[in-house]
Amino acid sequence: MPSENISQFTGLILVSGQDRPGIMADLMTTLSEFSVKIIDVQQICIRGRLILAVLISLDQAHAEAIAIDLDHLQKKSGLDIAIDFAEYMTLREESDSLIVIIVGQEIKPLKLALIASEIAKMDGNIKQIRRSEYNSLESIELQLSIPNKLLKVVQQNLKEVALLNDIDLSVELGGSARQRKRIVLLDMDSTLIEQEVIDLLAEHAGQGSFVAEITKQAMNGEIDFKEALEKRVGALKDLDVSIFNKVRKEIKLAKGAQEMISKLHACGHLVGVVSGGFLDVIEPILQDLKIDFYR
Structure with missing residues (x-):
């Protein structure tokens, strides 16, 4: 299936503040009064502070009313809420994105900078970052905007950086390919x-x-x-x-x-x-x- 460009009017809602129960419920209740569609939603909580992003598509005629209701919610909840309206062009593709996993006992900013710089040289963008920790080992997972078909190229380029700077990493297929059974050697x-x-x-x-x-x-x-x-x-x-x-x-x-x-x-x-x-x-x-x- 070929790539497809779709233009739609969207609102990007950013919510931040002290985390507590009911924040998502209050936000969705406010939005439920309008004919909106949720395109994407992401949430993280660091040191008790919430950062929530919701991308919606909407009727442009409702934009002002939604902004007013969100302002009321902000005053009532004590949260910081902002919304940015724009015409948004989405590009739908079949290709999945590559995943880079960095592992170490202490992953310093310099190592991340070196990997991120090499990704940028390949015209790749980091779409998502996740960190996990087990005992003394930590892992940082980067989801790239580079399609699976470029796996060998990315592996070779990042391998050179990793060997020169004592970085343990792997480059894996993203999307549905990650769910397949594998042989790990x-x-x-x-x-x-x-x-x-x-x-x-x-x-x-x-x-x-x-x-x-x-x-x-x-x-x-x-x-x-x-x-x-x-x-x-x-x-x-x-x-x-x-x-x-x-x-x-x-x-x-x-x-x-x-x-x-x-x-x-x-x-x-x-x-x-x-x-x-x-x-x-x-x-x-x-x-x-x-x-x-x-x-």
């Missing part, structure tokens, strides 16, 4: 768990420093991955399998990992884990977490 080491399994095993083999140095060289590109893997695994030669149980007890799940997996399963998603091996160590942990598949 996680890395094991330093992601699902806080440590690297091979480092824990190396400590018990008395090779902790050696393995750490090989890992550093591989990360710096000084040796290739295959050579690094062979050297690190070779350092564990003759390690008694009884150590596996000890290492398993030392493993710590990343903060919120168990709760995240439970919520993903509750939404009908499948969860998989990719590891560097050592299934004898990690398999019982993955089974306890009810991971759907792993290798």
